[in-house]
Amino acid sequence: MNLDWLDAFLVYGLFSVMMVIGLALLLHLQLGLARIANFGVVGFWGLGMYAFGVMFVQVDWPFGEVWAFLISMAFGTVVAGIAGLVVGWVIADLDTDGVLVGTLGFATCVWILATTEQDLTGGALGMGGLGFPYDIGSVKANETLWLVILTIVVALILYYVSRVHKSPYGRLLIAIGDNEPLARSLGKQSFRTKLWLFAGSSAAMGLLGAMFGVMERFLDIGNLGIDITLAAIVGLVVGSTTRTWGAVVGVLLTVAIFDIVLQSYIPLPQSWYGQAIPNLREMTFGAALILILMFRPYGVLGQMRRDKLMRRMHGG
Amino acid sequence: MDIISDSIVIGLTEQAPLILAAMGFALLYRLTGLINVAYSETITLGAYMGMWLNTTFEINFYTILIPTGILAGLISVGTYFAVFRPAKLRNVGGLEMIIISFGLSVFLRHGLQFIFGYPVRFFDVPPPDTIFVLGVGVSSFRLLAVVSVFILALGLFWFIQKTSYGLQIRALANDEDLAQVSGIRPLAVTVLIWFLAGVAGGLAGAFYGVGSSVAPLLGWRQFLFILLVVLVGGAKNIGGVIIVGAITAVSLTFITLEFGQALYGQLALIVVFIIILKVRGTRAAEAGKV
Numbered sequence: 001m002n003l004d005w006l007d008a009f010l011v012y013g014l015f016s017v018m019m020v021i022g023l024a025l026l027l028h029l030q031l032g033l034a035r036i037a038n039f040g041v042v043g044f045w046g047l048g049m050y051a052f053g054v055m056f057v058q059v060d061w062p063f064g065e066v067w068a069f070l071i072s073m074a075f076g077t078v079v080a081g082i083a084g085l086v087v088g089w090v091i092a093d094l095d096t097d098g099v100l101v102g103t104l105g106f107a108t109c110v111w112i113l114a115t116t117e118q119d120l121t122g123g124a125l126g127m128g129g130l131g132f133p134y135d136i137g138s139v140k141a142n143e144t145l146w147l148v149i150l151t152i153v154v155a156l157i158l159y160y161v162s163r164v165h166k167s168p169y170g171r172l173l174i175a176i177g178d179n180e181p182l183a184r185s186l187g188k189q190s191f192r193t194k195l196w197l198f199a200g201s202s203a204a205m206g207l208l209g210a211m212f213g214v215m216e217r218f219l220d221i222g223n224l225g226i227d228i229t230l231a232a233i234v235g236l237v238v239g240s241t242t243r244t245w246g247a248v249v250g251v252l253l254t255v256a257i258f259d260i261v262l263q264s265y266i267p268l269p270q271s272w273y274g275q276a277i278p279n280l281r282e283m284t285f286g287a288a289l290i291l292i293l294m295f296r297p298y299g300v301l302g303q304m305r306r307d308k309l310m311r312r313m314h315g316g
Numbered sequence: 317m318d319i320i321s322d323s324i325v326i327g328l329t330e331q332a333p334l335i336l337a338a339m340g341f342a343l344l345y346r347l348t349g350l351i352n353v354a355y356s357e358t359i360t361l362g363a364y365m366g367m368w369l370n371t372t373f374e375i376n377f378y379t380i381l382i383p384t385g386i387l388a389g390l391i392s393v394g395t396y397f398a399v400f401r402p403a404k405l406r407n408v409g410g411l412e413m414i415i416i417s418f419g420l421s422v423f424l425r426h427g428l429q430f431i432f433g434y435p436v437r438f439f440d441v442p443p444p445d446t447i448f449v450l451g452v453g454v455s456s457f458r459l460l461a462v463v464s465v466f467i468l469a470l471g472l473f474w475f476i477q478k479t480s481y482g483l484q485i486r487a488l489a490n491d492e493d494l495a496q497v498s499g500i501r502p503l504a505v506t507v508l509i510w511f512l513a514g515v516a517g518g519l520a521g522a523f524y525g526v527g528s529s530v531a532p533l534l535g536w537r538q539f540l541f542i543l544l545v546v547l548v549g550g551a552k553n554i555g556g557v558i559i560v561g562a563i564t565a566v567s568l569t570f571i572t573l574e575f576g577q578a579l580y581g582q583l584a585l586i587v588v589f590i591i592i593l594k595v596r597g598t599r600a601a602e603a604g605k606v
Contacts, residue, residue: 289419
C-alpha cells in the first residue's frame with residue numbers, strides 16, 4: 001500500500017487525539033455522569049501500559065508472538081481493571097476531597113513503582129522491545145493500521161457511552177451523580193454501581209495505555225506525568241462533561257488544534273517547537289478549564305439532552 | 317537508636333517546609349472548604365521569587381524571606397480576586413472549583429517556565445554553616461526553616477485563638493451568614509486568610525528552593541503530601557497538621573535511611589494515609605464556604 005501522501009507526524013498526532021478522546025469518553029462516565037472526580041487517569045492508563053509491556057517483554061513466551069501480544073494486552077487491561085476495583089472501593093464512599101487524594105495518590109504510586117522497579121520496567125532508563133503484532137510493510141503502514149484499530153476501539157467506547165445514556169443504568173449513574181443519598185434512599189446500590197463503573201472504565205483506560213505503549217514501542221516514565229489526565233479533563237470540560245459527544249468535540253477543539261493543526265500546518269519559528277509550544281499548550285489548557293467552568297460550565301455543547309423516554313415522562 | 321535520632325533530626329529539618337506549607341493550606345482549607353490545587357504553585361512561586369530577589373539584587377537569603385513572603389501572600393490574594401471570588405459569585409460547584417484550581421495550577425506552572433526559562437535554577441548563597449543537633453550535622457538554612465515553622469505555628473495559633481481577627485475567622489468558618497449579621501466583614505477576613513496562606517506557602521517554597529533547587533514542578537511534587545497531611549491531620553486544628561506533618565517527615569526519613577530509597581517511603585506513606593482516610597470515612601462538614 002502506497003502511503004506516501006500520509007505524513008508520519010499526522011498519523012502519530014491522530015493517534016494521540018484518538019487516545020485522548022477514548023480517555024475523555026471514559027472520564028465522561030466517571031466524572032460527567034457519576035461525578036467521580038478521577039484525577040488519576042494517568043495512573044490507570046500507565047498501569048495498563050506498563051503491565052502490558054512487562055508481560056510482553058519480560059516473559060519468555062513458549063508460543064507465537066501474536067498470542068503473547070494478545071495475552072499481554074489482556075493482562076494490561078485486567079490489571080488496570082483490578083486496580084480500578086481496589087481504588088474504586090477506597091473512594092466510592094468518600095467525598096470529592098477523598099476521591100481527589102485517592103486517585104492522585106494512586107497515580108503517584110504507579111509512577112513510583114515504574115521508577116523504582118528497574119528490573120521489570122527499566123526505571124528512568126525506560127524499556128524497549130515492544131512492537132506491533134503484525135508486519136504489513138513499512139513502519140508507517142504498521143502505525144497507520146494501529147491507528148485504525150485504535151479508532152475502532154474508541155468508536156466502540158463511544159457507542160457504549162451513547163448506549164449508557166439511553167439505558168436505565170445511565171439514568172442510575174446520573175441519579176447517583178446528582179444526589180447520591182436520595183438514590184440510596186430509593187433502594188439503589190450506589191456503592192456497587194460506582195465500584196463497577198470505576199473498575200470497568202479503569203480497565204478500558206488500561207487498554208488504551210497498552211495500545212499507546214505499542215505505538216511508542218518504548219516505555220518511559222516521562223509519559224506518566226499529569227499531561228494525559230489534564231488533556232482528558234480539558235477535552236471533556238471544553239466539550240461538555242454531560243453530553244456523549246462532549247469528549248469528542250472538546251478533544252478536537254483542544255488537543256487536535258494544538259497537536260495537529262498548530263504543530264503541522266501553522267508556520268511557527270523552529271525554536272518554538274522544543275518547549276515553547278508544549279508550554280503554551282498547557283497554559284491554554286489551564287486557562288480553558290478556568291474560563292469554561294466560570295462562563296460556560298456545561299461546555300461548548302451545553303447541558304445534557306434528556307433521552308426520549310425521559311422527555312416523554314416529563315412532557316419535555 | 318542512631319537511626320531514630322537521625323530520622324528525627326534529618327526528617328524535621330529537611331521536611332520543615334512541608335509542615336509550613338501544610339499549615340498554610342490547612343488554614344485556607346478550613347476556612348474556605350476549598351482544595352486549592354493551585355496552592356502548589358504558591359510554593360513554587362515563593363521559590364522562584366526568593367531566587368530572583370536573591371540572584372538579581374544580590375540580597376542574602378535571610379533578608380529575602382520577608383519580601384518573598386509578602387509577594388507570595390499578595391499573589392495568593394490576587395488569585396482569589398481574579399479566579400476564586402468570581403467563580404464563587406457565579407455559584408460554581410465544589411467539584412468544579414477543584415477543577416478550576418487545577419487549571420490555575422497548570423496555567424501558573426507553565427507560565428513560570430515562560431518567565432524564568434526551562435533550566436533548573438539555584439539560589440546564590442554561600443555554603444551554609446553546619447550545626448550539630450544530637451550528633452547530626454544540619455545546615456543553618458534548614459535549622460532556620462524549623463525555627464520559622466515553630467514561630468509561625470505559635471503565631472498562627474495565637475492569631476486564630478487570641479485575637480479579634482482570629483475570632484472573626486473562626487466565626488466565618490462556622491457560619492458565614494451568622495458571622496455576617498454579627499458585623500463581621502467576610503471579604504476582609506477572607507483576604508487575610510488568603511494572604512496568610514500565601515505567606516506560608518511562599519516561605520515554604522523559598523526554604524525548599526534554597527535546600528535543593530528551584531524548578532517548575534517543585535510545588536506540585538509536594539502537593540499530594542501536603543494534602544494528605546492536612547486531610548489526615550484534620551483541618552480543624554493547626555496542631556493536628558503539625559503533628560501529622562512531623563510524623564510524615566520523620567517516617568519518610570526513617571524509610572529512606574533504612575531502605576536507601578526515598579520513593580519507597582513516599583509509597584508507603586501514601587498507602588497508609590489513604591487507608592486512614594478510608595477507615596475514617598467521609599469528611600464531616602467541618603469547613604466553611606468562603
